[in-house]
Amino acid sequence: MDNATKTIEKKVETSSASKLINEKSTKYPESFINRIVCGNAVDVMKQIPDESVKLVVTSPPYNLKNSTGNGMKDGRGGKWANAALQKGYSHHEDAMPHDEYVKWQRNCLAEMVRVIPEDGAVFYNHKWRVQAGLLQNRHDIVDGFPVRQIIIWKRKGGINFNRGYFLPTYEVIYLIAKPKFKLVPKANAVGDIWEFAQDMKNDHPAPFPIGLIDQIISSTDAQIVLDPFMGSGTTAVSAIRHGRNYIGIDISPEYCEMAQKRIDQEKAQSRLSI
Numbered sequence: 517m518d519n520a521t522k523t524i525e526k527k528v529e530t531s532s533a534s535k536l537i538n539e540k541s542t543k544y545p546e547s548f549i550n551r552i553v554c555g556n557a558v559d560v561m562k563q564i565p566d567e568s569v570k571l572v573v574t575s576p577p578y579n580l581k582n583s584t585g586n587g588m589k590d591g592r593g594g595k596w597a598n599a600a601l602q603k604g605y606s607h608h609e610d611a612m613p614h615d616e617y618v619k620w621q622r623n624c625l626a627e628m629v630r631v632i633p634e635d636g637a638v639f640y641n642h643k644w645r646v647q648a649g650l651l652q653n654r655h656d657i658v659d660g661f662p663v664r665q666i667i668i669w670k671r672k673g674g675i676n677f678n679r680g681y682f683l684p685t686y687e688v689i690y691l692i693a694k695p696k697f698k699l700v701p702k703a704n705a706v707g708d709i710w711e712f713a714q715d716m717k718n719d720h721p722a723p724f725p726i727g728l729i730d731q732i733i734s735s736t737d738a739q740i741v742l743d744p745f746m747g748s749g750t751t752a753v754s755a756i757r758h759g760r761n762y763i764g765i766d767i768s769p770e771y772c773e774m775a776q777k778r779i780d781q782e783k784a785q786s787r788l789s790i
């Protein structure tokens with residue numbers, strides 16, 4: 517048993533008084549550490565003990581099909597005819613009423629913040645967009661959570677379908693941190709604008725570029741990294757490359773299988789290169 521797993525076990529023992537931990541959490545960590553759990557993010561996170569995971573890195577569904585004007589809504593694609601997400605995800609339509617979506621994401625964030633300790637952090641990726649002619653930032657989702665910084669992820673190119681505003685080329689990563697969170701020495705020098713091209717070789721409709729996650733994980737000393745919207749497994753693969761443990765959750769059995777295959781390939785690759 518490695519040190520990280522021992523630490524978690526200790527937390528399980530010491531946190532048994534917490535009202536947030538239900539009986540199922542006694543299975544933790546065996547059923548979660550270095551596993552992809554196929555299920556609903558909030559339900560699965562509820563089984564993770566308080567303050568037991570130092571780093572959460574995630575990108576939720578953006579609710580892109582609930583949109584005022586780009587054709588994503590009705591599936592035609594409009595000028596986004598080739599957009600991978602025009603059909604939503606395999607097991608999530610990505611078209612909730614806005615208020616419902618915000619409530620859901622706030623519930624997800626509450627769970628993520630609950631599971632990190634006083635020196636832990638959540639890197640929560642999202643996208644701002646123009647809706648009915650006005651900027652829709654994601655303040656309604658993160659309001660009240662301890663947002664410490666907004667990192668700009670500058671993507672390559674994009675599609676400009678509206679002359680009313682400039683071509684959007686960035687997404688944001690909210691660094692939501694508890695008071696004692698610190699980066700490893702010198703990691704702060706990289707600044708707060710990060711440029712990474714999208715991953716075009718992945719069958720998932722909205723994958724992280726792995727470089728982005730490498731940058732986050734290598735900037736921390738977290739031994740366990742949770743991604744409650746794991747998709748194709750990018751966070752897990754990056755965690756393995758950095759010698760960390762992961763916990764991945766996704767609602768789609770297809771994407772869970774995709775993630776597991778990538779993880780197996782990564783492990784096989786690293787065995788070959790020893």
Ligand SMILES: C[S@@+](CC[C@H](N)C(=O)[O-])C[C@H]1O[C@@H](n2cnc3c(N)ncnc32)[C@H](O)[C@@H]1O
Nearest residue numbers: 556557577608723724745746747748750766767
């Ligand atoms: C933006 S994608 C994440 C992609 C991932 N970062 C990657 O690199 O492949 C969002 C993911 O959330 C998943 N999802 C949607 N609803 C979910 C839910 N209720 N619980 C868990 N996962 C969910 C989708 O299946 C999708 O894979």
